[in-house]
Amino acid sequence: xxxxxxxxxxxxxxxxxxxxxxxxxxxxxxxxxxxxxxxxxxxxxxxxxxxxxxxxxxxxxxxxxxxxxxxxxxxxxxxxxxxxxxxxxxxxxxxxxxxxxxxxxxxxxxxxxxxxxxxxxxxxxxxxxxxxxxxxxxxxxxxxxxxxxxxxxxxxxxxxxxxxxxxxxxxxxxxxxxxxxxxxxxxxxxxxxxxxxxxxxxxxxxxx
Amino acid sequence: xxxxxxxxxxxxxxxxxxxxxxxxxxxxxxxxxxxxxxxxxxxxxxxxxxxxxxxxxxxxxxxxxxxxxxxxxxxxxxxxxxxxxxxxxxxxxxxxxxxxxxxxxxxxxxxxxxxxxxxxxxxxxxxxxxxxxxxxxxxxxxxxxxxxxxxxxxxxxxxxxxxxxxxxxxxxxxxxxxxxxxxxxxxxxxxxxxxxxxxxxxxxxxxxxxxxxxxxxxxxxxxxxxxxxxxxxxxxxxxxxxxxxxxxxxxxxxxxxxxxxxxxxxxxxxxxxxxxxxxxxxxxxxxxxxxxxxxxxxxxxxxxxxxxxxxxxxxxxxxxxxxxxxxxxxxxxxxxxxxxxxxxxxxxxxxxxxxxxxxxxxxxxxxxxxxxxxxxxxxxxxx
Numbered sequence: 001x002x003x004x005x006x007x008x009x010x011x012x013x014x015x016x017x018x019x020x021x022x023x024x025x026x027x028x029x030x031x032x033x034x035x036x037x038x039x040x041x042x043x044x045x046x047x048x049x050x051x052x053x054x055x056x057x058x059x060x061x062x063x064x065x066x067x068x069x070x071x072x073x074x075x076x077x078x079x080x081x082x083x084x085x086x087x088x089x090x091x092x093x094x095x096x097x098x099x100x101x102x103x104x105x106x107x108x109x110x111x112x113x114x115x116x117x118x119x120x121x122x123x124x125x126x127x128x129x130x131x132x133x134x135x136x137x138x139x140x141x142x143x144x145x146x147x148x149x150x151x152x153x154x155x156x157x158x159x160x161x162x163x164x165x166x167x168x169x170x171x172x173x174x175x176x177x178x179x180x181x182x183x184x185x186x187x188x189x190x191x192x193x194x195x196x197x198x199x200x201x202x203x204x205x206x207x208x
Numbered sequence: 209x210x211x212x213x214x215x216x217x218x219x220x221x222x223x224x225x226x227x228x229x230x231x232x233x234x235x236x237x238x239x240x241x242x243x244x245x246x247x248x249x250x251x252x253x254x255x256x257x258x259x260x261x262x263x264x265x266x267x268x269x270x271x272x273x274x275x276x277x278x279x280x281x282x283x284x285x286x287x288x289x290x291x292x293x294x295x296x297x298x299x300x301x302x303x304x305x306x307x308x309x310x311x312x313x314x315x316x317x318x319x320x321x322x323x324x325x326x327x328x329x330x331x332x333x334x335x336x337x338x339x340x341x342x343x344x345x346x347x348x349x350x351x352x353x354x355x356x357x358x359x360x361x362x363x364x365x366x367x368x369x370x371x372x373x374x375x376x377x378x379x380x381x382x383x384x385x386x387x388x389x390x391x392x393x394x395x396x397x398x399x400x401x402x403x404x405x406x407x408x409x410x411x412x413x414x415x416x417x418x419x420x421x422x423x424x425x426x427x428x429x430x431x432x433x434x435x436x437x438x439x440x441x442x443x444x445x446x447x448x449x450x451x452x453x454x455x456x457x458x459x460x461x462x463x464x465x466x467x468x469x470x471x472x473x474x475x476x477x478x479x480x481x482x483x484x485x486x487x488x489x490x491x492x493x494x495x496x497x498x499x500x501x502x503x504x505x506x507x508x509x510x511x512x513x514x515x516x517x518x519x520x521x522x523x524x525x526x527x528x529x530x531x532x533x534x535x536x537x538x539x540x541x542x543x544x545x546x547x548x549x550x551x552x553x554x555x556x557x558x559x560x561x562x563x564x565x566x567x568x569x570x571x572x573x574x575x576x577x578x579x580x581x582x583x584x585x586x587x588x589x590x591x
Contacts (some may be wrong), residue, residue, distance in 0.1 A: 037494050060355075080382070
């Protein structure tokens with residue numbers, strides 16, 4: 001066996017082990033911050049697997065989108081609302097865990113069956129290597145144009161929705177509850193702190 | 209082996225090719241091709257790692273000397289001639305400091321954070337070319353790899369900010385992540401305009417497209433707006449003043465690095481300077497013609513009447529390439545240092561406004577105009 005293929009196998013084994021163990025950690029660890037960091041590790045090792053499959057552009061895109069954007073945003077959200085609170089015990093936790101475990105095991109068995117019964121064409125098509133970037137671009141602008149544009153419209157809708165939810169001054173009533181909008185949350189006009197509001201009372205000094 | 213790199217070896221372009229020379233030499237000494245490659249692989253990596261660390265030492269010395277000059281002081285002068293050994297002394301001091309993990313901090317994440325900050329930056333040196341064949345690996349995704357790798361860094365910053373168990377650290381980490389996300393987008397758009405002109409993501413191709421007419425074919429003349437956007441965003445990504453909010457010392461002590469000492473702090477320090485030098489190198493690759501000399505070397509050899517393929521001429525050409533890349537990069541580092549010691553810090557809302565409301569639209573317009581010019585004048589804008 002040549003040095004190259006040995007290296008490749010070692011890389012594959014390490015990356016797969018990291019992916020599997022990391023994903024188990026994401027699901028099973030009680031500390032949500034650890035889960036989020038492990039998720040980043042899982043994304044990175046999946047990118048490594050893409051690299052092993054000669055898909056360097058997809059690997060770089062995986063790192064940029066999933067690690068650099070999705071995972072950072074998840075961490076950001078967790079840390080912005082990082083309140084230490086003990087969660088109330090949910091009744092029937094054991095039953096729920098058993099049920100979800102059973103569903104996952106069933107899915108795993110199904111996927112295993114698919115993996116072992118599908119007649120995979122081995123060896124697969126020859127890797128295109130560095131041409132891949134050009135091929136992806138061609139496909140995105142020809143036969144996959146509609147799904148591509150639909151995905152961007154979906155993202156645009158999500159973005160507008162987020163803006164509407166975040167900027168409550170758009171509506172006079174709260175979008176979620178239907179009650180009058182909380183005026184305290186509405187963005188105020190900026191008044192510089194040091195400008196005096198009345199002739200003899202500087203704002204900073206008279207504030208209690 | 210991964211077939212992502214070393215495309216250049218297959219085409220056998222002109223210029224020095226140290227790799228094939230080394231492989232020929234090793235095989236001539238009776239080694240198998242595989243063993244010869246295995247011997248070759250660590251060499252450029254170690255060389256670039258050493259180069260990066262030396263680059264950091266030089267820029268730390270420059271920072272101290274230039275800041276002293278800005279403030280009309282002398283700066284370090286006892287450690288070596290003109291104080292050139294001062295950065296080494298700084299480094300040694302950090303090595304011998306006690307490595308403290310604060311009580312009730314998360315020890316694992318606390319140690320992992322600095323590593324996650326430094327490793328992607330060093331990995332990005334993979335794609336920095338100093339000559340036609342003088343880079344570790346001519347990866348096809350080239351400059352995109354750098355953008356992707358630099359997006360890992362905020363995770364390390366968030367990690368160290370969170371695990372320090374300190375309000376200032378957490379705020380610094382959050383600010384670093386917010387800043388990094390916001391400035392990555394205009395940065396990527398500015399790079400995209402350059403990529404569009406050179407029809408390739410590879411850094412070698414991007415430089416090759418800027419050769420031909422010497423200084424006049426550099427991208428800075430065709431992408432002046434992109435150059436400014438890229439430079440601002442690179443400064444913001446390096447967290448240099450005027451964008452050093454994550455470690456703003458008046459507000460946040462030292463941001464995410466507050467609780468660090470010894471080698472872990474040194475890793476942050478090293479990482480930020482390696483990142484600065486790397487950004488400067490990439491600006492020179494993307495906009496200032498990389499290793500190309502202001503007057504094309506082919507013209508000079510033509511005037512002198514020597515063949516550009518002669519071994520001695522090739523060695524001289526290669527040296528000129530390395531020297532001009534480094535000179536251009538350090539000119540930019542000089543500007544970054546000068547900016548740091550002469551500009552005030554922006555506020556966080558000004559920072560985000562600048563990123564999202566100014567740079568992003570400008571970068572989009574720049575991309576659109578570049579696309580239009582490419583269609584209208586394919587000769588000048590790489591049709």
